[in-house]
Amino acid sequence: MCLNFLSILCFIVVLSFGYVYAQNCGESMFFRPNSTYDTNRRLILSTFPSKVSSQDGYYSGSVGEGSQRIYALGLCIPGTDPKVCSDCIETASVGLLQNCPNQTDSWDWRADKTLCFVRYSNPSFFDEIDQNPNTTVCSSGVITENVTEFKSIWDDFMKNMIAAASVSTPGMPARRHYAADISLPTPGFQRFYALMQCLPGISSVNCDACLKGNVRDYKGYCGKNIGGGVLTPVCLFRWDLYPYLGAFDKITPQPISTRIIVAIVVSSVLFVHLLL
Numbered sequence: 008m009c010l011n012f013l014s015i016l017c018f019i020v021v022l023s024f025g026y027v028y029a030q031n032c033g034e035s036m037f038f039r040p041n042s043t044y045d046t047n048r049r050l051i052l053s054t055f056p057s058k059v060s061s062q063d064g065y066y067s068g069s070v071g072e073g074s075q076r077i078y079a080l081g082l083c084i085p086g087t088d089p090k091v092c093s094d095c096i097e098t099a100s101v102g103l104l105q106n107c108p109n110q111t112d113s114w115d116w117r118a119d120k121t122l123c124f125v126r127y128s129n130p131s132f133f134d135e136i137d138q139n140p141n142t143t144v145c146s147s148g149v150i151t152e153n154v155t156e157f158k159s160i161w162d163d164f165m166k167n168m169i170a171a172a173s174v175s176t177p178g179m180p181a182r183r184h185y186a187a188d189i190s191l192p193t194p195g196f197q198r199f200y201a202l203m204q205c206l207p208g209i210s211s212v213n214c215d216a217c218l219k220g221n222v223r224d225y226k227g228y229c230g231k232n233i234g235g236g237v238l239t240p241v242c243l244f245r246w247d248l249y250p251y252l253g254a255f256d257k258i259t260p261q262p263i264s265t266r267i268i269v270a271i272v273v274s275s276v277l278f279v280h281l282l283l
């Protein structure tokens with residue numbers, strides 16, 4: 008399904024409990040279906056499930072020459088089970104082939120048992136910062152009490168998360184700009200779970216700027232909502248009151264025993280903000 012909300016942007020956003028993703032078929036550059044670029048696209052994407060999953064969740068490469076050359080990049084949460092990563096990359100790739108028949112620069116942040124990302128374009132984009140188009144998703148509930156306290160804890164936590172994700176972590180590329188963490192229990196609330204990731208080729212300065220932008224947009228558009236995220240072509244921010252996508256399985260929360268009260272008015276708030 009491809010909803011043409013705006014004539015120059017084809018953007019899909021789906022949100023339900025635990026599910027935030029965005030697929031974007033670019034609207035500035037095009038290729039002819041069945042052209043060499045298209046053949047190269049199928050060729051490189053067909054290798055992605057195995058290449059990304061066998062390299063701890065990151066692979067980038069290119070196929071072809073000149074204007075028919077395609078640069079492509081795939082990403083999973085580092086440490087994801089290879090089969091889970093491979094399946095997610097495959098779903099994202101097939102979705103792009105189906106939904107983006109002639110758009111040269113297209114991408115998909117997908118939530119399918121893990122978080123994964125596939126993007127391709129010509130020219131190369133591996134180290135470029137590009138925050139458009141982007142999507143803000145707000146979901147699941149509204150903070151009704153202790154708002155000020157909650158927000159102050161949330162702000163501090165996100166600040167630390169941005170710092171952790173931006174710094175260039177040594178090791179495999181998928182880990183370079185990745186952070187996932189669990190907060191301490193907050194007054195009247197459970198712990199919350201946040202995840203941030205930038206493309207590994209992005210500089211620390213650009214990753215920091217991208218994630219700061221995401222958190223700023225989230226706060227601006229989601230106000231008192233609980234959960235959601237912001238997705239751009241180079242970075243992602245997501246948070247919620249429960250663990251998701253296997254991202255927190257190996258993280259031990261800091262032990263503090265506290266009365267846990269969930270003050271959530273569960274509502275099916277769905278707010279999708281599309282920006283050009």
Ligand SMILES: *[C@@H]1O[C@H](CO)[C@@H](O)[C@H](O)[C@H]1NC(C)=O
Binds near residue numbers: 040041
């Ligand atoms: C592309 O090629 C396939 C298989 O060769 C064919 O079925 C399809 O109609 C072609 N599409 C276009 C737009 O030429």
Ligand SMILES: *[C@@H]1O[C@H](CO)[C@@H](O)[C@H](O)[C@H]1NC(C)=O
Binds near residue numbers: 037038109
């Ligand atoms: C891209 O494909 C769509 C749908 O097949 C078509 O309407 C559009 O004209 C194509 N755009 C270009 C620039 O080829």
Ligand SMILES: *[C@@H]1O[C@H](CO)[C@@H](O)[C@H](O)[C@H]1NC(C)=O
Binds near residue numbers: 152156194195268270
């Ligand atoms: C608000 O926070 C205080 C502690 O700072 C806590 O005692 C109270 O239960 C919280 N309110 C709600 C509705 O959780």
Ligand SMILES: *[C@@H]1O[C@H](CO)[C@@H](O)[C@H](O)[C@H]1NC(C)=O
Binds near residue numbers: 139221222237
């Ligand atoms: C999203 O796009 C809008 C419009 O270009 C821009 O103003 C905003 O800063 C972008 N947000 C993020 C998080 O990059």
